[in-house]
Amino acid sequence: MRIRCPFCGERSSSEFTYAGAANGWRPDLDGTQTPEQEFEAVYLRDNPAGPHEELWYHVFGCRSWLQVTRDTRTHEVTAVRFAKDAAS
Amino acid sequence: MRYSIFSLLRQALRGHRDWTPAWRDALPKPRYDVIIIGGGGHGLATACYLAKVHGISRVAVIEKGYIGSGNAGRNTTIIRSNYLLPGNLPFYEFSMRLWEGLEQDLNYNAMVSQRGVLNLFHSDAQRDAFARRGNAMRIHGVDAELLDVGDVRRMAPFLDFDTARFPIKGGLLQRRGGTARHDAVVWGYARAASSLGVDIIQNCEVTGFLQQSGRVTGVETTRGRIHAEKVGLAVAGNTSRLANMIGLRLPIESHVLQAFVSEAIKPLLPGVVTFGAGHFYISQSDKGSLVFGGDLDGYNSYAQRGNLPAVEDVCEEGLALMPILSRLRMLRSWGGIMDMSMDGSPIIDHTPIENLYLNGGWCYGGFKATPASGWCFAHLIARDEPHQVARAYRLDRFARGHVIDEKGMGAQPNLH
Numbered sequence: 001m002r003i004r005c006p007f008c009g010e011r012s013s014s015e016f017t018y019a020g021a022a023n024g025w026r027p028d029l030d031g032t033q034t035p036e037q038e039f040e041a042v043y044l045r046d047n048p049a050g051p052h053e054e055l056w057y058h059v060f061g062c063r064s065w066l067q068v069t070r071d072t073r074t075h076e077v078t079a080v081r082f083a084k085d086a087a088s
Numbered sequence: 089m090r091y092s093i094f095s096l097l098r099q100a101l102r103g104h105r106d107w108t109p110a111w112r113d114a115l116p117k118p119r120y121d122v123i124i125i126g127g128g129g130h131g132l133a134t135a136c137y138l139a140k141v142h143g144i145s146r147v148a149v150i151e152k153g154y155i156g157s158g159n160a161g162r163n164t165t166i167i168r169s170n171y172l173l174p175g176n177l178p179f180y181e182f183s184m185r186l187w188e189g190l191e192q193d194l195n196y197n198a199m200v201s202q203r204g205v206l207n208l209f210h211s212d213a214q215r216d217a218f219a220r221r222g223n224a225m226r227i228h229g230v231d232a233e234l235l236d237v238g239d240v241r242r243m244a245p246f247l248d249f250d251t252a253r254f255p256i257k258g259g260l261l262q263r264r265g266g267t268a269r270h271d272a273v274v275w276g277y278a279r280a281a282s283s284l285g286v287d288i289i290q291n292c293e294v295t296g297f298l299q300q301s302g303r304v305t306g307v308e309t310t311r312g313r314i315h316a317e318k319v320g321l322a323v324a325g326n327t328s329r330l331a332n333m334i335g336l337r338l339p340i341e342s343h344v345l346q347a348f349v350s351e352a353i354k355p356l357l358p359g360v361v362t363f364g365a366g367h368f369y370i371s372q373s374d375k376g377s378l379v380f381g382g383d384l385d386g387y388n389s390y391a392q393r394g395n396l397p398a399v400e401d402v403c404e405e406g407l408a409l410m411p412i413l414s415r416l417r418m419l420r421s422w423g424g425i426m427d428m429s430m431d432g433s434p435i436i437d438h439t440p441i442e443n444l445y446l447n448g449g450w451c452y453g454g455f456k457a458t459p460a461s462g463w464c465f466a467h468l469i470a471r472d473e474p475h476q477v478a479r480a481y482r483l484d485r486f487a488r489g490h491v492i493d494e495k496g497m498g499a500q501p502n503l504h
Contacts, residue, residue, distance in 0.1 A: 001395045014397035018387045018502060020341070036487075042499050043339040043430045043486040047328035049390040072342070072388045075395070 001075050006082060007062040019055040021045060022067050022086065049073055055083055091195055110196075110275055111282035116289050116314050120148045122469055123307060123316040125294050125330065127151025128160040129270075130447055130454065131322035132277035132288070133462020134469070136194075139284035141463070142470035147286045148316075150309060152293035156274035159324045162392075162424030163455040164347050164369065164381050166360050168205045168265035169230050172221045175480030175492035176433060177228040182477045183460030184230070184264060190459060196276030198268050199374065204359030205265030206235070206243065208409075210254045214364055218260040225262070233261045243358055246412045254365035254408065266359060267371055273458060297334045303442040304334070320445040320469050322461075325390065325425025327448035336439060338448070339430040339486050341501040344389035344423045345381065345452050346398055350416045352376030361409070368405035377419060380406060384426065384452070386502045393423040426452045431491035432504030436464050437474065437483040445469050446483060451504055 001013040027033045027041050049072055056066045067086035069079040089095060089108060099106060122138060124131045127149045139145045151157075167187050169180035191198050209215050215234075222232035236258045241249060249256045278288055289311070296308035298315065306315035323330055325342045357372040370380035382402035385394040399421065406413050429435060429449030434457065439446050447465045450457060464478035474482070480492055486499075497503040 012397065013387075013395060020500070020502075021388070039487045040337075044337040045328070045339070045341050046332075046337065047341050047388065048332075049326075049329050049342075052388055054388065070387075072390045075389065075391055 001077070003056060003066070003068060003077055004080050005058050005061055005064065005066065006080060007064055008058065011058075011061060015058060015060040016056040016066075017059045019057055019065075022053040022055045022083070051078065091197075110279040111288060114148070114287035114289050116148065116150070116292060116309070116311050117287065118313070119315040120287070121146040121316065122318045122320065123147075123314060124149045124320045124322055125307065126158070126322035126324065127155035127278075127288060127290065128158050128322065128324060129156070129273050129277065129458035130324075130450075130461045130465070131320075132274060132281055133458055134320060134322060134447065134465040135286045136277045136281040136284070137463050137466035138470060139281060139286055142466060144470055145285035147281075148289055148314065149281070149286060150289045150292045150294065150307070150314070152291070154290050155278055155288060156271055159424040159426070159454060160270055160274045160458075162347065162422050163270055163452075164371065164379050165267045165270045165373075165455060166205065166265070166369065166371065167200070167268050167456040168262055168360070169456075170205060170207065170221065170225060170232065170260065170262045170265065171494060172224050173492055173494055174228075176494065177224065177230065178477040179460055179464070179481070180457065181228060181230050182463070183457050186459035186463060187268065188264070190273075190276070194276040194280045196272065196279055198272045198276050200268045201266045201374075202264050203266040203371075205262045205362070206240070206259045206359060207362045208240065208247075208256050208259045208364045210257055210365045212257070215257055222260050231262055231264050233263070235259045235261050244361060246356065246410060247361070248409060248411050251408065267373075270455060277462070294330060294333075297444070299334070304444040318443050318445065318469055320447060320465060322447040322465065324427050324448065324450060324454060327427045327446070331439075331446075334441060334444065336441070339499075340449055341388055341428050342390055343384045343387070343426050343428045343502055344391060344394045345384050345426050346394040346402070346421055346423045347379065347381035348399075348402065348421045349373070349419050350378040350413075351419050353378070353416065356412075363405055363409040365408070366405040368402060368409060370406065370410070378413070378416065384428070384502055385423075389423075390425055391423065392425060426450070428501035428504060430486055430499040430501060431493040432495055432497065433492035434461070434481050435483050436461065436468060436478045436481045438468070438472075439483065451501075
């Protein structure tokens with residue numbers, strides 16, 4: 001499996017660390033979230049068989065956080081962008 | 089037909105003409121008391137015990153491929169009960185005891201071989217941790233022995249004891265652990281269930297659930313609608329996909345785990361040996377092949393095949409432990425889809441939807457759990473209450489904060 005880092009170019013997946021689904025939602029730390037919302041954010045997953053939005057960290061490269069679209073049935077990577085761009 | 093030395097002799101004298109298929113390949117009926125989705129070890133064991141222990145024989149096991157074609161056919165066949173936590177130990181020891189009587193109970197040779205499971209440790213801190221685990225096991229009535237390096241040397245002289253980085257300091261041995269023949273476990277349960285009236289329906293994929301006023305009343309399949317009073321899920325890596333069909337989100341991620349066999353060699357390994365400085369486990373099959381595996385690839389996957397970095401990592405660990413492997417050729421590798429839960433422990437529980445029961449989250453420890461998983465899931469479905477040894481495996485334990493996290497990794501399924 002190879003991932004095309006927007007900064008470094010195409011590299012082996014072994015240069016990256018996987019950080020799970022890019023749900024785009026993290027509990028705020030201001031105390032306004034209910035325990036149920038925090039439980040959902042920490043423990044529940046969509047876990048789709050098909051295209052999956054996920055975070056990878058290019059730890060042995062430019063150390064960018066990337067958001068990758070990858071098909072979990074084939075491991076085909078269809079899109080890679082900086083996570084900060086994907087979030088905005 | 090009952091299998092015995094006499095039936096074998098009788099058939100031998102008749103030229104083996106009268107053997108009949110071990111189980112019936114059934115056609116779906118319109119209605120059952122219980123449908124179990126998933127014809128792997130866990131699903132078939134559940135159906136078998138529903139009929140045998142609870143007297144419920146209008147049961148169907150429906151399987152999208154052929155029985156045993158999922159993780160039951162894609163594991164490293166290790167059985168053991170060397171756990172640490174009180175939520176896990178009684179369950180896995182119950183499973184170990186069922187393994188010990190399984191062949192007599194099913195009248196089927198599952199090649200259960202209690203050849204021992206040896207976990208090596210490589211530092212003083214790791215010895216302390218293993219001593220603690222061994223003590224926890226003995227408190228729960230499980231056998232455990234802490235070996236020093238001399239004992240290990242006598243058992244497995246071919247290990248690399250004196251590497252500067254990971255010297256072997258000893259090991260924790262469970263002599264009652266060992267291996268079983270994975271396919272024979274599937275076939276044995278299928279035969280026992282089928283003879284008690286259970287319908288085993290292959291090539292029948294579930295495409296949806298039938299519901300009436302919030303209750304599950306059956307399943308929609310590629311071979312038509314099948315109604316049932318109760319439906320149980322035992323589909324391992326596909327748990328989230330099935331749950332998604334009925335709008336359930338679960339604390340599960342699916343990950344690929346690879347395993348490997350070498351070419352066959354003369355007897356070398358006395359039992360199962362695990363490398364404590366990484367994650368590597370190896371045993372030798374009765375055919376002579378070395379069977380081994382390591383960590384997950386580490387990313388969500390439904391592909392049933394992995395990538396090369398994990399292969400390289402497993403082989404490096406193998407060589408670090410057993411330099412003797414260096415000239416051995418690898419014969420095959422395969423990938424299975426693990427239903428990794430958020431604490432590394434399984435779920436056997438009701439779902440929030442009435443009449444729908446869940447058996448999943450086995451991570452990569454499902455094979456050894458097969459008998460107890462079937463027993464406890466059958467108990468739950470038949471009596472609507474958890475079995476005593478599985479009462480910690482509730483679906484709501486994550487929300488309640490009662491996780492059973494053997495490795496202490498938190499909600500990071502690729503690290504369990």
